[in-house]
Amino acid sequence: MPRALVISAPASGTGKTTLTLALARAFRDRGLAVQCFKSGPDYIDPAFHAAATGRTSVNLDSWAMPRATIEALVARGRDADLVLAEGSMGLFDGVAAPGRSGTGASADIAEMMGWPVLLVLDPAGQAQTAAAVAAGLRDYRPGVRVAGVILNRIASPRHKDLIRHAMETADIPVLGALPRHAPIALPERHLGLVQAEEFSRLNELIGEAARLVAERIDLDALFALAATWPATEARSAIRVNAPGQRIALARDAAFSFIYPHILEGWRVAGAEIIPFSPLADEGPDSSADACWLPGGYPELHAGRLAANGRFRERLRTFAEARPVHGECGGYMVLGRGLTDKQGTRHEMTGLLGLETSFAKRKMHLGYRKAELQAPMPGFAAGARLRGHEFHYATILAQPDAQLATVRDANGGDVSETGSRRGNITGTFFHLIAEDR
Incomplete structure (x- = not known):
């Protein structure tokens, strides 16, 4: 025992x-x-x-x-x-x-x-x-x-x-x-x-x-x-909606912030996860039916990501017909540009209009409750999600349609509502669980 x-x-x-x-x-x-x-x-x-x-x-x-x-x-x-x-x-x-x-x-x-x-x-x-x-x-x-x-x-x-x-x-x-x-x-x-x-x-x-x-x-x-502790077998498996049957997952030093139970839940749901490295100039596998860009430290690798044309082109091609979602750092990379702490702006993928900057840091921290106004990979419009936000980026522009109504743990409105454009969605909060 x-x-x-x-x-x-x-x-x-x-x-x-x-x-x-x-x-x-x-x-x-x-x-x-x-x-x-x-x-x-x-x-x-x-x-x-x-x-x-x-x-x-x-x-x-x-x-x-x-x-x-x-x-x-x-x-x-x-x-x-x-x-x-x-x-x-x-x-x-x-x-x-x-x-x-x-x-x-x-x-x-x-x-x-x-x-x-x-x-x-x-x-x-x-x-x-x-x-x-x-x-x-x-x-x-x-x-x-x-x-x-x-x-x-x-x-x-x-x-x-x-x-x-x-x-x-x-x-x-x-x-x-x-x-x-x-x-x-x-x-x-x-x-x-x-x-x-x-x-x-x-x-x-x-x-x-x-x-x-x-x-x-x-x-x-x-x-x-x-x-x-009289530990017993789990009465039920971890329940997490998978964004697709085959999920292309960005995974390297710039994209590594995803909760282990989320990946486990995807696998329990029967999904296959196909990792790729944007830092190695790789794009999502063409056989995948959804792409997920987690958070991480893209601001530390912004110049390299901006220079990796094959990654950007393959992601754009993938997004023409299949859904792509970014969380926090992944959301920033889906945007038009990211300014690093030295004040240098780097061109990102441009799949969304988001502009972010680390030149003037501002901490955004706390639990988040979101009600989706439109679908995102794995969830229909109206789904209620729980997550967590932690970053120092300043939003310079967020011109696309709002993805969700987002509130903090005490019910206060949050301006980081996420964005959507065509098959592309992004949020600043990291998904933890769905309200069922």
């Missing part, structure tokens, strides 16, 4: 991802099968989890997904020895208006599945107060159980002793402490971590981190605190 923990924290930036990777690899090095999950909308961390464990990691989202979908996804951990679900932001951070089965907070997953929480605390600038923070998190929400803490970025042995004594007084187990200057940080860029496939030393770095936590964290005690 597998054991399970949610790894969370009071806030972002405490080191949850690095610690999750290190723990996953440390237990794997002991011969255990480790299954990771990511709470909330994140397209990057699951790939790092897979690198650490050798098993596919997927997102669990209590705002966008119904409980049945979450249970179907976590069932993949039934043959593991240990499940580690990495949280997002702070433990209780979510939206004000609950969604399908919660607010999107990591605490939702912990309570729904009965998994205890391992807190990662960064006590910079504090000592005994760290115990008050941990006690507050422990007592904030009935049904969420804090099993213990790991102290990250400790300044000195005295610093550690002060906090550990306060934690003992508060009856909160301390499983270990990591030094402030531990050389195990992962590189970042403006949307978060660098993608796993871009990092040549990733396996080496995870191995170094695993050795460090094995020395400084009581892995036996941590494993004992994890809850035994």
Whole structure:
């Protein structure tokens, strides 16, 4: 029977991802099968989890997904020895208006599945107060159980002793402490971590981190605190509408932000996925009946994409008779032009009139609810979708017909409505699930 923990924290930036990777690899090095999950909308961390464990990691989202979908996804951990679900932001951070089965907070997953929480605390600038923070998190929400803490970025042995004594007084187990200057940080860029496939030393770095936590964290005690979890076979498969029977999927360093459960749902629906690389100047396979351009980092490769004439020509030819959809970065590439952060404009495919710029960055972040005003691949007009938006692009022009009425999680109108022109559609939000 597998054991399970949610790894969370009071806030972002405490080191949850690095610690999750290190723990996953440390237990794997002991011969255990480790299954990771990511709470909330994140397209990057699951790939790092897979690198650490050798098993596919997927997102669990209590705002966008119904409980049945979450249970179907976590069932993949039934043959593991240990499940580690990495949280997002702070433990209780979510939206004000609950969604399908919660607010999107990591605490939702912990309570729904009965998994205890391992807190990662960064006590910079504090000592005994760290115990008050941990006690507050422990007592904030009935049904969420804090099993213990790991102290990250400790300044000195005295610093550690002060906090550990306060934690003992508060009856909160301390499983270990990591030094402030531990050389195990992962590189970042403006949307978060660098993608796993871009990092040549990733396996080496995870191995170094695993050795460090094995020395400084009581892995036996941590494993004992994890809850035994009577995992069962999924009652139903993941339900996701496929955009076609044969789907040409852009897949490379510029187009990689698509949730793993979406790809799995397409395959469960009987679709075949045919990847192609726009960066390698490839176009969609001519035998496909739909094309999907996910998000990613096209702004970092805009010059190369603009120069790849074969990709652009083959995509235009494909779009004359078959549907093409772009999400976020893919949507920008379907537009007329993209201006990079240096202010240089690059000609994109021109299938839509969208113009975007990174010269003046503006963050767009949050859950999205969309009601389609016209069809898009896989969905009819009137379909209601749930997704997530996260980018720094500024819209200079969005002249085409509106694809959807889009609102945020609290019902407020969102100006990034997506566009449509002929067989071409695009949105700034990434699809997570359909409202059924």
